[in-house]
Amino acid sequence: MTVESTVDVHITRNGQLWLATVADVAGGMSGRSLKELHSEIADGLPFLFGDRDTTPMPVFHYALPGLTSEDLLAFADLQRRATAIAEDYTRTAKARVDHMHELGLTDSDIGELLGLSKQRIQQIRTGSA
Structure with missing residues (x-):
């Protein structure tokens, strides 16, 4: 069994907050700015995946009205x-x-x-x- 080196992170916007959910992890993270959210994710991934030898790299997927990940x-x-x-x-x-x-x-x-x-x-x- 191989451990994945990446993890999908889905990001949306709700009112004034950016929200993130990490694939196969309960709960989520939020930030007032995208920069703040990215920092929260970087700080949180080592904790969430502490059982792995290496922390997976996030692969961000953004869901915004009229804007796709492919556009970005x-x-x-x-x-x-x-x-x-x-x-x-x-x-x-x-x-x-x-x-x-x-x-x-x-x-x-x-x-x-x-x-x-x-x-x-x-x-x-x-x-x-």
Whole structure:
């Protein structure tokens, strides 16, 4: 018999409270904010599963009107991809601006070539934004 390494946690909202039920555990947990509830769950799981060698990781399932877990997962994936694109853009912009600056181009000319303002080129070059 293998012990599960994850546990399903179902979260809903009732009035001003967030409510959580842990699969196969009687009772539940609540918090005034989602952050507070997540903290309660993190603190409670070791107690609830003290008979196991390792505490299972929670797998959250949210039930909110008009919003599915798939919606949240899709947004999280989009956020990860957007962050990766922004990081790539920042690296690439810095490399291009630095190279053009080394060629002797002014910030104004670099901005014209890249479709950015002189001020934005200065920010990229100095790493201030």
